[in-house]
Amino acid sequence: MQWKNLGEHTVYENQWLRVNLADVELPDGRHLDHYLIRLRPVAMATAVNERNEVLLLWRHRFITDSWGWELAAGVVDEGEGLREAAAREMVEETGWRPGVLHHLMTVEPANGLTDARHHIYWAHSAEYLGPPEDDFESDKREWVPLKEVPDLIAAGQVPAANTAAALLMLYRVRFG
Secondary structure: OOOEEEEEEEEEEOOOEEEEEEEEEOOOOOEEEEEEEEEOOEEEEEEEOOOOEEEEEEEEEOOOOEEEEEOEEEEOOOOOOHHHHHHHHHHHHHOEEEOOOEEEEEEOOOOOOEOOOEEEEEEOOEEEOOOOOOHHHOOEEEEEEHHHHHHHHHOOOOOOHHHHHHHHHHHHHHHO
16 A cells, blocks of 8 residues: 655745645555645753653744643754764753653654654753753743653643653653
């Protein structure tokens, strides 16, 4: 049941994304036009401290008009490695520099529409450097008990799928 992309062309492009129109052949031979969004990779990072608390940002997303806990995240700059981008984003958005970052997982948040890949990292420690450079990114940055993660997700306080997946994986890693 594999769909085949027989070719695509760009219908809109800017520094953040490309919207393409693809000629897709379905398994039964029919064709359809399918729009897709091509995006740069995203790197995300957090840390879990010795008290099993995870560093999160409380922020508003204007597109969905929703508030929630998220991990520091951003697009990977040209020529930048994924781990380096994750560390940079964590410092810029939280004011905390992570210790050694470990790859946790890579997710595709909307693979029916976009080729976006979010590469998620975590550290066993972090060092506070001062207020975040990008303090406009969130209302607050807090160390949240990892044990509360399932309840926060169930209560709708972690609406971002990438963050929910990462937090559940961290919960599993730390508590089995």
